[in-house]
Amino acid sequence: MPFSHLLVETEPPIAIIRLNRPKVLNALNFELLRELVEALETFDKDDRIRATVLTGNDDAFSAGADIKELFEATPVDLIQRNQFALWDRLKKTAKPIIGAISGHALGGGCELAMNCDIIIASETARFGQPEINIGIMPGAGGTQRLTRAIGKFRAMEMILTGQYMTAREAEKHGLVNKVLPVEAYFEEAKKLAMQIAQRAPVATRLAKEAVLKSFDTPLEEGLQFERRNFYLLFSTEDMKEGMKAFTEKRPAQFKGR
Amino acid sequence: MGYETILVEKRNKIERITLNRPSALNAVNDKMGEEFYAALKEAEKDQGSRCLIITGAGRAFSAGEDVAGLKERYGEGTHPSLGDHLRKKYHPIILRIRNMEKPVVARINGIAAGSGASIALACDIRIASEEAGLKQAFIGVGLVPDSGSSYFLTRTLGPGRALELIMTGRTLGAKEAETLGLVNMAVPATELDKAVDDVAERLANGPTKALGLSKRIVNRAPHLELSEALEYEAQNQDIAGRTEDHLEAVKAFLEKRQPKFSGH
Numbered sequence: 001m002p003f004s005h006l007l008v009e010t011e012p013p014i015a016i017i018r019l020n021r022p023k024v025l026n027a028l029n030f031e032l033l034r035e036l037v038e039a040l041e042t043f044d045k046d047d048r049i050r051a052t053v054l055t056g057n058d059d060a061f062s063a064g065a066d067i068k069e070l071f072e073a074t075p076v077d078l079i080q081r082n083q084f085a086l087w088d089r090l091k092k093t094a095k096p097i098i099g100a101i102s103g104h105a106l107g108g109g110c111e112l113a114m115n116c117d118i119i120i121a122s123e124t125a126r127f128g129q130p131e132i133n134i135g136i137m138p139g140a141g142g143t144q145r146l147t148r149a150i151g152k153f154r155a156m157e158m159i160l161t162g163q164y165m166t167a168r169e170a171e172k173h174g175l176v177n178k179v180l181p182v183e184a185y186f187e188e189a190k191k192l193a194m195q196i197a198q199r200a201p202v203a204t205r206l207a208k209e210a211v212l213k214s215f216d217t218p219l220e221e222g223l224q225f226e227r228r229n230f231y232l233l234f235s236t237e238d239m240k241e242g243m244k245a246f247t248e249k250r251p252a253q254f255k256g257r
Numbered sequence: 258m259g260y261e262t263i264l265v266e267k268r269n270k271i272e273r274i275t276l277n278r279p280s281a282l283n284a285v286n287d288k289m290g291e292e293f294y295a296a297l298k299e300a301e302k303d304q305g306s307r308c309l310i311i312t313g314a315g316r317a318f319s320a321g322e323d324v325a326g327l328k329e330r331y332g333e334g335t336h337p338s339l340g341d342h343l344r345k346k347y348h349p350i351i352l353r354i355r356n357m358e359k360p361v362v363a364r365i366n367g368i369a370a371g372s373g374a375s376i377a378l379a380c381d382i383r384i385a386s387e388e389a390g391l392k393q394a395f396i397g398v399g400l401v402p403d404s405g406s407s408y409f410l411t412r413t414l415g416p417g418r419a420l421e422l423i424m425t426g427r428t429l430g431a432k433e434a435e436t437l438g439l440v441n442m443a444v445p446a447t448e449l450d451k452a453v454d455d456v457a458e459r460l461a462n463g464p465t466k467a468l469g470l471s472k473r474i475v476n477r478a479p480h481l482e483l484s485e486a487l488e489y490e491a492q493n494q495d496i497a498g499r500t501e502d503h504l505e506a507v508k509a510f511l512e513k514r515q516p517k518f519s520g521h
Contacts, residue, residue, distance in 0.1 A: 183499075184492050
């Protein structure tokens, strides 16, 4: 897969996608998002890959949307370009995405980070939705996902003032899972991806789906959804193997079936 | 770079910033605040400088905030926002000194008062002339400690002794400060340069990355539970363990010679 805005490596069972527009702090233009979605959809279909690490560089995960691309846009341009359709596809990624976030994660960069399933941040990471400073507001899920992550009051303050949150604050308020020194966050994210990739792939996939379902459904419906996924797993070979290995006190060998 | 209110010298991997308004006891006017901060930023970036010394020219280390500059701000009995002044001028300086991942030595040549004391207290190691002193001058003008003084004093001395110094505003002599652990060493004025240079040379030839990481974990230690501190040490030891200097030290040990640290 040739990409111009991403560096993509596979180290089965994991893949690493690195946003690669360092000169513009990995600003998210249309092409970058298109490539990202393409890469993730490809990995979803690739049996050798069971989890992805999504990262930028130490200075910037992503400083947000490419303002140049937006400056001249009219509402009709935005409708026709339909950039958010890419975000909708991003949301449907089936395999786990571990975000390894350092430096700026602002605007669209923060929203992209929040599309990850687990976030490992460096101590230098900064999260924010500063759109308000340029006369707009978050448009790729920021108002919804940040609110769900850190609660109404903190989200409202960040979104209305454009103030940033440090990695340690983000950790305290539940926006990130873990904070490590800048020299170590990426390896930790890879380690976690490897760990997840050792688990039964179908179970991983259905569990992720069920957790994300909780954002869209009332509890009763979510519980029914969970239960159906749970029952479904009893038809997999991996479930038999997992339980057998447990009773035999040995590591399970999962096949993804 | 040409500065008006400070001097910056570099020699043998050691950088020295001298607050240089001796006729005003190196009081920090706004210009000095800007220049000092700019020099700190440069020093942090400069891979060639592996130890930073901060000192004052003439008799004083620094008398703190420049009182002459206050005249303009207090016209017509108004109350300027001191908080905003601190946030803009001093907080970046104090945070830069604390977060800079290389050793910073305060060469306390004379009185360090008010925010001048805060700057000295923000450094990693303090070496003072016996004629020097630290003074929490704030209460004398009806103000509270700022620029980190309350933080550093309380952590070093505990609340009782910190409050005594803050409430009385008395000048703490260098010898007493040494006894309290507030300065690392108090030496006769004539021996100050030798004492500072010995320490600075040792640090400048040390494993800079490990020195920086040590500062990082010590900065964070007071905020952590033991189990968290253990984990944070382990994370940073992983990083130190991958440096060239660590391998050089192991090699030197096996070869029974002194290590030569490159700082990487």
